[in-house]
Amino acid sequence: MTRADLPAVMRIERSTFPLDAWSEGMMRGELDDQPRTRHYIVALVEGEIVGYAGLAAAGDQADVQTIAVSAGNQRAGIGSAMLGELLAEAVRRGTAAVFLEVRADNPPAQAMYRRFGFRPIGVRADYYDDGTDAIMMVRRLDEEGDGNG
Incomplete structure (x- = not known):
């Protein structure tokens, strides 16, 4: 992603996360x-x-900051492909674990993360601006080797 990509990225950001979009x-x-x-x-x-x-990514930990796919392109494997690339980058950087938060009311995203080996480790109550909880998840890379889902 480059600065030139920001107009398109921000359109997707605002439509995907209308209540808590990044600026x-x-x-x-x-x-x-x-x-x-x-x-x-x-x-x-x-x-x-x-x-x-x-x-x-810093030290031996990494965090998935965000993943979004435009509405008309969801369920086509794009999110999975991008998550695979993020995990591969985490491996390249030598991280031992990748963490993320996912909305408690987003079962499709939770299912994708589970398919990639993420497991729930806790809940952040009222994490999102609308009061929705976040499920915290982790994927250990130092125990697996390749980082692919």
């Missing part, structure tokens, strides 16, 4: 910290950005 400034800040601790990617279909994802 363009927040997203720009994530990009400006690259490549030392951040890894942000976009997914293209016929040259159009249809998804994006980001990883923060």
Whole structure:
């Protein structure tokens, strides 16, 4: 992902997360910290950005910052492909574990994360702006080897 991608990324961000979307400034800040601790990617279909994802990695830990796919392109494997790339980057950076938070009211995302070997480790009550809880999940990479789902 580059700054030039931000208009398309922000359209997806606002439509996917209408109640708690990141601001363009927040997203720009994530990009400006690259490549030392951040890894942000976009997914293209016929040259159009249809998804994006980001990883923060420092030391032996990484966090999935965000994953979003435009409404018309969901359930096509794009989110899974991007998550696979984030996990591969975590392996390249030598991280031992990848963490994330997922909305408690988003079973499809939870199922995708489970397919990739993430397991729930706790709940953050009222984590999202609308009061929805977040389920915290982790995937250990230091016990598995390849980091692929």
